[in-house]
Amino acid sequence: MIGLMIAGVPLAWITMSLAIGCTLAWLGPAGLPLVASRVYGFVNEYVFVAIPLFVLMACILERSGVARDLYDAMRLFAGNLPGGVAVQTTLVAVVMAAMTGIIGGEIVLLGLIALPQMMRLGYDRKLAIGIICAGGSLGTMIPPSVVLIVYGLTAGVSISELFLASALPGLLLAAFYIAYVMIRCILNPALAPRPPRAELDIPFRQKMKLLKGLILPILVVIWVLGSIYGGIASVTESAGVGALGAIIAAAARGELSFRMLRESAMRTMITVGVIIWLTLGANAFIGIYNIMGGTTYLRQTIGDLPLPPFGILLVMMGILLVLGFVMDWIGICLLTMPIFVPVIKALGYDPVWFGVLFCMNMQVSYLTPPFGPAAFYLKSVAPPEIELHTIFSSLLPFILLQVAALMLVMLFPGIATLLPSLMR
Amino acid sequence: MRWIERLNDLLGGVVAWFYMLSVPVIAYEVLMRYILNSPTSWSFDLTILLCAVGYLLSGGTVTKAEAHIAVTSLQDVVPPRVKRVMKLFGHLVGIFAMAGLIAASWKSGLRAVTIGERTGGAWDAPTPAIIKPLITVAAVLVLLQLLILVARELTGRGAVAPAGKGTPGEGGPI
């Protein structure tokens, strides 16, 4: 797989060929319908509808001047804060994480809006890429989160407790990212050029004019969050509500035109096509992997480990990390949870806490090569000169931060269990 | 050869609007449910159908634009001849994948059409009878497009869009 990747074979073809090849080897031609069956199941998944809708929202916001004005205002706001705009982007990522339950849409949105703006403002490219991929992945760490819902349904644990439990660890991750950016930028101010004094000292009236750039984006965010938390729209529907909000915002600026809508639609179609075709094969692979006895193998590995409970937990986390290199989270969940959950319960660990650990582990899996969905999502909208290997190498420090946060929550379960225990 | 590319562009251009169309569909449902307490039975299924058709039929356009994600750093440093061989190899892997997907999907597509398979939901839309055969159709379109790319690589006429660098949607249809 890695050989094919380096040879420059498109990932969509690698993953699909792998699924087809394994099916042929294991079941013969008669087993091929398995692949079609999974492809069908995947394109029929309602929660994924949020991806095109989020991409559409992003394309419209980007094509109207909303994004540019937002970042001009943010730069002014950031003032002399080291890495100011990157820090703000992380905060934007946290707010948007509350608007989406899946990974993908948010990274594409930040990739379309934040990346060009941060590069325009002279920010270090690798820092910008890292913060967008890592921050954008928080979509499944901060509620609502389909990962936590699927874990909850799988493990049979309370979804509201999972949502409460993941909130602090999610913010912890965000705090780690912010601290990292600020430390890097203090050590090397060239990574994040601060606006010149003259620009910060502009007259009050002009400042207010720039700040107006914040109004529309904030209104769109309130519009989406309001639709979710007001019980007006389901989480997936709220992505559509957001796209509508973006269209209204563009209209309010007098920038709405047929041409602009058509360009947004075309860009959405290509971006989503790239993402979906890449994921089709990866998803099909899960089915054949389960048939090949992946679960049995795992059961035997875990089954007779002469280790204390915490050691078993560490082994599980290690397995999740390793699987995260090559599989997507649905596959990992299907493969491991039937074995892990009963063991966790038998060891007397809190399955809610374990769910948070699982979810944090999946944050890592989004960033790790060779199968790193966050990198793919960003690549699908990044300028062509940003290569996949540049993205992956930008992500390394953030992966380390994620693993550090994961260890913290393992050692101090209270970070996760505090909020749910207060609500019980 | 030309008509396949035109067809792929046409389909891509049409399904691009399907995502846009989902917005009013969802907005209508939210409005009817929240304000008038009379949710539709069709918004859910229609949204899925629009998006699923969009995913599948955009495959040809994405392939034509050579927009699929790949690690191209090695290709960029090798001599042009080697690069051409590597690109050809990539297309061949794609052809294998699509041939496999066609073999995998045509029977279930045919069956879904003959039994008139539906969702079984409140609207009971014929989504499976549309989507299942479309998997085969999409794979055929991508396969044909890949054959065109192979032919172009062999005759040395190069791709229309630079590999992986299409900035689709910029100025006119792609």
Place this chain on the structure above:
Amino acid sequence: ETWRVQTSMTAGESFYTDIEKYWLPRLAEMTDGKLTIELTPVGSVVPYNETMDAIGQGILQGDITATTYFTGRNKAFSILGDLIAGYDRPEQISMFCYHGGGRELLQEAYDKFTDGTVQVIGCSPIAREAFVAKVPIRSVEDFKGKKVRAPEGLASEVFKRAGASVVVLPAAETFSGIDKGVVDAADFSTYTMNDSLGFNKIAQHPVYPGIHSMPLIHFTVNKAAYDALSDSHKTILDVWYRAMIDDLRMRNDINDRQLVARDLAAGIDVVDWPQAERDKFRAIAVEAWRDYAQGDPLAEKAYAAQVKFMKGIGLLQE
């Protein structure tokens, strides 16, 4: 021989763990280890509503799943699999399956859609579901204007006729939907399952015993694999499945009752409909079943068999 059997259950739910813990070892013991089953959770190999074809093609050797999931292929699967508001107790549905022609009809439906490549071993409901409700729903009248989440199948038609506004939501969105108030009530799962997911905390008027759903869970296997079995193994499979479902049902019933007792003591408003209201709801439902089945020979046949059986045991008036 080891069969790979997918289920419609998730790995953490008690049904799944109980099968793994108590019933898979028993099958191995009964067959001297010659026939064993490896269970995989919902969606692990193919999507939950695609198992029918996968078994016929030999990708899976079997499936333990809800009959109603195949409604998209034919409405008969819904009429046979989850006759909304139909029966009072799960045992009555087992009777219909094994002694009222249910299993034969299911086989007929399977034969039609898999060209005879799938064998039905058994069918029996596993539990009576509890209705998730954020607002009190104590009678048919209370359904008026309420937004109710319904899955595929007959349910939406029946709720609609009772005056509810039916909202289509996938399982993954149902929890947030109830929590935030997108819907007022939901057809979801058993009291035990709803409780473990936290539904009863955010929707404190659960209706138990449920008024709506008692899904039939059937066991199907690849016909060629089945035909290759010895007669004794065929009998073992039949008896094993009957005993297993009865046992799972008992275990779940005890769990449900214990949780309900706990919640009632804690002041949660567990709603139990009076028989008169249940009868009223059934009267509405019967018409929905009939209209739903109309126009499809197989569904009409299933409807006729259900009604005949229910009249026979006094659930419906002549």
